Amino acid sequence: MIDFERGRIRFIRGGKYPQSNSVLIDDDIRTIIDPACDEEKLLKIHGERPIEVIINSHGHEDHFLYNSRFPDAQLWVHELDANAFRDINAFFNQFFHPEEVDEKTEAEWSTFFADVVKYQPREPDRLLEDEEILDFGETRVHVLHTPGHSPGHLSFHFAEEKVLFLADLDLVKFGPYYGDKASSIDDTIRSLHRLAKIEVDVYLVSHGKDGILDGDPEHIHRYLDVIYKREEKLLDLLASGPKSLEEVTAEGIIYGGRSLSEGAWELSMSERTMMHKHLQRLDHKRTVKEENGFYHLV
Ligand SMILES: [Zn+2]
Ligand SMILES: [Zn+2]
Structure with missing residues (x-):
């Protein structure tokens, strides 16, 4: 059941979306970061000795998937993602404006949140801050605020064990995801540079086949480079003439232009948001300019 262990750290792989990998700190204060790997495994662990604290790396459903199974545990998160736990509308708002969502998507999400996530609004018991050191008994973890993927995204540095949990800065071949309204490319870049400077033996991440x-x-x-490669492709496309955001989205620079979905989520929406963020970034750098809904090279 445990896929990696060092000291009191236990890493348990999850399956595909909506699951993700969990980090159990099997210490005096039994703590789980992202209870989203596997419901049965998590309940078994909890049955042996109760989990007292849940830490969520950020406010995405594939990380708090089984939070509701631990109603007596404390909930610790970063303030900038805390509203996603407090209120389901705030959760949805981090992705899109309500008027952008069609009825079918809304119905699918509602069913998923009622039946699988069993979402319960919850006031976090503690708001974690950058550079904070948490002590669980033998294990100490350095909290790192690494925004970009989401504003309150956290990574966790176990200095003594030389382990770094990067959560959704997941180092997969696909590259970083910054497809939410609240995501930021520049923050993602800054966070990754910061993490790259930390010397450890092992990186643990939330997704991908292995996660170790x-x-x-x-x-x-390499993961950072994917961002720049996407941007180069975008610049190549604009070199052929001005394009609207819809035309850029249809090109499928990130997802290959196929109609893909993940759960109730249309990936064309992510493609559109991510490309829009690239265009805005290039606009700030005065490489690209928008006129009458069309983007062109300066
Ligand atoms: Zn995420
Ligand atoms: Zn995730």
């Missing part, structure tokens, strides 16, 4: 990588910063640099 050697602590080689090259993994982070």
Whole structure:
């Protein structure tokens, strides 16, 4: 059941979306970061000795998937993602404006949240801050605020064990995800540079086949490069003439232009948001300019 352990750290792999990998701190204060790997496994662990604290790396459903199964545990999160736990509308608002969502998507999300997530609004018991050191008994973890994927995204550095949990800065081949309204490309870049400077033996991440990588910063640099490669492709496209955001989205630079969905989520929406963020970033750098709904190179 445990896929990796060091000291009191236990790493348990999850399946595909909507699951993600969990980090159990099997210490005096039994704590789980992202209870989203597997309901049965998590309940078994909880049955052996109760989990007292849930930490969520951020406010995405595939990380708080089974939070509701631990109503007596404390909930610790970063303030900038806290509203996603307090209120389901705030959760949805981080992705899109309510008027952007069609009825079918809304119905699918509602069913998923009622039946699978069993979402219960919850006031966090503690708001975690950057550079805070949490002590669980033998284990100490350094909290790192690493925004970009979401504003309140956290990573966790176990200095003594030389382990870094990067959560959804997940180092997968696909590259970083910044497709929410609240995501930021520049913050993602800054956070990744910061994480690359931390010397550890092992990187743990939330997704991907394995979720366990050697602590080689090259993994982070390769992941960062995906951002710049996407941007180069976008610039190449604009070199052929001005394009609207819809035309850029249809090109499928990130998802290949196929109609894909993940659960109730249309990936064309992510493609559109991510490309829009790239265009805005290039606009700030005065490389691209928008006129009458069309983007062109300066
Ligand atoms: Zn996420
Ligand atoms: Zn995730």
